[in-house]
Amino acid sequence: xxxxxxxxSSWLALGAVPLLFAALFALQTRIDARTRTEAQEELLLRSxxxxxxxxxxxDSLLADIYWTRAVQYYGGKLADQNLHFPLLWPLLDISTTxxxxxxxxxxxxAMFLSEPRVGANRPDLAVELVKRGIAANPDRWGLxxxxxxxxxxxxxxxxxxxxxxxxxxxxPQGPAWMKFMAARLDxxxxxxxxxxxxxxxVYESNSDPKIRKLALDTLKGLKAEQxxxxxxxxxxxxxxxxxxxxxxxxxxxDSGLLRGTPxxxxxxxxxxxxxxxxxxxxxxxxxxxLEPRTPPRSLAK
Amino acid sequence: xxxxxxxxxxxxxxEAVRDRVLYNLVFFALLMxxxxxxxxxxxxxxxxLVIVNLGLSAISIFxxxxxxxIGVGLVYKEIEKRTLYxxxxxxxxxxxxxxxxxxxxxxxxxxxTAFMTLGLAAALFYVxxxxxxxxxxxxxxxxxxxxALALVTAIALFFSCFSSPxxxxxxxxxxxxxxxxAGDIRDFGALTHSSFIRxxxxxxxxxxxxxxxxxxxxxxxxxxxxxxxxxxxxxxYALMYIVLLLVASSAIFSRRNLK
Numbered sequence: 001x002x003x004x005x006x007x008x009s010s011w012l013a014l015g016a017v018p019l020l021f022a023a024l025f026a027l028q029t030r031i032d033a034r035t036r037t038e039a040q041e042e043l044l045l046r047s048x049x050x051x052x053x054x055x056x057x058x059d060s061l062l063a064d065i066y067w068t069r070a071v072q073y074y075g076g077k078l079a080d081q082n083l084h085f086p087l088l089w090p091l092l093d094i095s096t097t098x099x100x101x102x103x104x105x106x107x108x109x110a111m112f113l114s115e116p117r118v119g120a121n122r123p124d125l126a127v128e129l130v131k132r133g134i135a136a137n138p139d140r141w142g143l144x145x146x147x148x149x150x151x152x153x154x155x156x157x158x159x160x161x162x163x164x165x166x167x168x169x170x171x172p173q174g175p176a177w178m179k180f181m182a183a184r185l186d187x188x189x190x191x192x193x194x195x196x197x198x199x200x201x202v203y204e205s206n207s208d209p210k211i212r213k214l215a216l217d218t219l220k221g222l223k224a225e226q227x228x229x230x231x232x233x234x235x236x237x238x239x240x241x242x243x244x245x246x247x248x249x250x251x252x253x254d255s256g257l258l259r260g261t262p263x264x265x266x267x268x269x270x271x272x273x274x275x276x277x278x279x280x281x282x283x284x285x286x287x288x289x290l291e292p293r294t295p296p297r298s299l300a301k
Numbered sequence: 302x303x304x305x306x307x308x309x310x311x312x313x314x315x316e317a318v319r320d321r322v323l324y325n326l327v328f329f330a331l332l333m334x335x336x337x338x339x340x341x342x343x344x345x346x347x348x349x350l351v352i353v354n355l356g357l358s359a360i361s362i363f364x365x366x367x368x369x370x371i372g373v374g375l376v377y378k379e380i381e382k383r384t385l386y387x388x389x390x391x392x393x394x395x396x397x398x399x400x401x402x403x404x405x406x407x408x409x410x411x412x413x414t415a416f417m418t419l420g421l422a423a424a425l426f427y428v429x430x431x432x433x434x435x436x437x438x439x440x441x442x443x444x445x446x447x448x449a450l451a452l453v454t455a456i457a458l459f460f461s462c463f464s465s466p467x468x469x470x471x472x473x474x475x476x477x478x479x480x481x482x483a484g485d486i487r488d489f490g491a492l493t494h495s496s497f498i499r500x501x502x503x504x505x506x507x508x509x510x511x512x513x514x515x516x517x518x519x520x521x522x523x524x525x526x527x528x529x530x531x532x533x534x535x536x537x538y539a540l541m542y543i544v545l546l547l548v549a550s551s552a553i554f555s556r557r558n559l560k
Contacts, residue, residue: 057481057512058361060519061354068344068351101523104346208345 046090048097055098063099066091070105074112074119085120088112092129096136103140106133110146111211114154118214123154141178142205144168148181149198158189177201192226195289220265221288227262227270228278228288234258235276245276305393306401313405314412317371322409325363329417332359333424348428353522356421357442361518363417364410364450365477371409372457373469375402376554396551403458403547410450418443435524441532442521448539449515453477455546456510462554479505480512510542 055062070091077085092109095102106129112119114126130147137143148164151157162185169178184194196219203215234257238246241255249272252258261269268281280286317323333356340351376399379385388398421439426432456476460469479486483506490502514535517527 053482053485056478057516058358058518060522061351061358064344064347064351064354067347068340071344099519101519102347102350108345 046094048094051094052098059098063095063102063105066098067095067102067105070095070109070112078118083118083120085112088120089122089125096129096132100132100136103133103137103142106130106143107146108208108211110150111214114150115214116154123150126150127155139171139173141168141171141174144171144174145178145201145205148178148185149202152185152198153195158185162186192222192229196222196226217287218289220286224264224280224286225288227264231258231262231270231278232276235272235278239276245274246272248272303392303397305391306397306404309388309393309398309401310404310408313375313402314408317406317409322367322371323413323416325367326413326416326420329359329363330420333420337424337427349425350522352421352424352428353439354518356417356424357439357446357518357521360414360417360421360443361446361449364414364446365453367413368406368410368450368453369457369470369473369477371406372454373461373466373473375406375458376461377466377469395555396547399458399462399551399554400547403454406454406458407451410454411447414443414447414450433524435526438517438521438525438527441527442517444532445515445517445535448535449512452510452512452515452539452542452546455543455550459546459550459553462550462557476509477512480510482513483509483511484513511538514538 051062052059070088073087073091074085077083092105092113095105095109110126110130113129114123115121127147127150130143130150133140133143134147144164144167148161148168151161151164162182165178165185166182168174169176169182181194181197184197199215199218199222203212203219206212206215234252235245238252238255238257246252246255249258249261249269253260263269264280264284264286266284266286268284271279271281273279280288333352336351336355340348344351376385379388385398389395418440422432425436453473457469457473460472464472486502487506490499493499514531520527
């Protein structure tokens with residue numbers, strides 16, 4: 001081969017390689033467009049024990065990979081606004097079986113599973129997951145706090161919530177507030193004040209921005225709910241004095257029962273509705289937390 | 302004992318460097334850098350954990366590949382290239398040659414692992430911004446990986462004394478995997494009603510090296526302490542097994558007809 005033809009071949013290769021890569025990219029994109037949705041819903045191996053065996057000792061690394069996959073799966077579903085999570089439990093089950101000490105999988109996984117607004121609405125599975133975490137890590141007070149929170153907020157089971165907080169307070173580094181919380185729940189059960197305390201704890205103990213935002217939004221909603229209850233009490237007092245409900249907030253102010261114009265955590269004034277009830281301004285982003293729905297039992301694990 | 306095993310060991314190490322074996326460090330560095338940057342963005346709460354798990358797993362896998370694929374060719378290559386004959390014409394005994402070859406590969410693995418440890422430490426510092434006392438467990442986990450690699454090298458060398466590289470690789474891998482499942486094999490035997498199977502699985506359990514005991518990756522990743530008793534027991538176990546394999550290898554190699 002002459003020098004000139006060698007040079008020509010080199011230039012040809014230099015041009016052909018990127019062109020072929022570009023063609024491959026286009027072809028792969030076409031294939032992905034057809035198969036991606038099916039592939040996302042697939043979990044080839046579902047048995048955590050089988051995966052543990054074939055990991056050949058690298059089970060903790062595999063646990064991290066499955067946990068990352070669970071996070072991606074959850075985030076992807078949220079982005080698609082699809083709140084059906086059939087693979088969430090299997091992914092969390094595999095992650096925590098491969099590495100029973102993988103605390104983020106219990107902590108955040110329980111949140112993903114239990115949330116009705118932005119999760120699978122399966123607090124029963126979340127409780128199972130956290131109980132499994134406690135069995136493997138009995139000294140971690142954070143898991144007891146998670147369990148207490150799940151019982152309190154999603155299952156409205158104040159007795160079990162109090163027991164979880166009390167058990168957490170007995171762990172080596174269990175903070176004193178857990179004992180205090182247990183006593184409060186034993187005495188009062190569910191209350192706005194307790195809910196705010198518990199969500200404040202969720203907000204303060206989490207570094208993940210998504211969960212912090214959820215906690216902050218819920219805290220704003222709880223504050224609004226408390227404000228509305230207080231305003232409705234003032235409206236009732238107005239009725240007791242004047243024989244009718246106030247027609248406007250200005251009337252309540254003029255009567256001396258209210259100082260200024262009350263605003264929600266977003267800064268929008270509350271709206272007075274008929275019969276002395278209060279609501280949120282239509283432009284406000286604050287949402288009062290809904291009562292959790294009953295978990296759909298028909299969903300398979 | 303003469304200085305010949307040392308000379309052979311140094312030359313084996315030099316040969317490995319010449320064969321660009323240490324280039325795997327570049328892959329390791331890229332893996333660590335990639336993980337340190339990406340994991341925080343795609344997962345939650347496991348940034349430090351992944352660096353330790355991934356770093357230790359990579360040290361183990363890279364080392365394993367080196368130990369097996371270089372180990373099985375240690376003797377075979379010398380015979381194939383006929384360099385063994387000129388070597389054995391010098392005042393060196395066959396067992397000294399074997400020990401030197403073994404020490405050379407272990408030295409290569411130690412240096413390779415030392416560089417990877419530095420890479421892991423750098424990635425860990427980048428992610429966690431500090432070191433904590435419990436990070437000492439990572440060093441012990443790396444020491445256990447090195448013990449396991451030294452053991453695998455001895456197994457590969459043993460097979461390379463009488464078998465082809467292809468078969469030696471298969472045998473070494475088979476023993477390594479059986480060693481990982483040694484505990485399960487014994488448990489399986491205990492579940493049966495047959496005393497023969499129970500006896501056979503028990504014998505197999507004690508016969509194959511129990512590699513499961515050398516795995517402390519998860520413990521180190523979670524910052525838990527590794528008991529000192531396990532350190533000396535694993536050290537003694539590996540040393541005894543390595544000596545056993547080197548003695549057996551020397552016996553086979555000494556009787557081998559090289560003509």
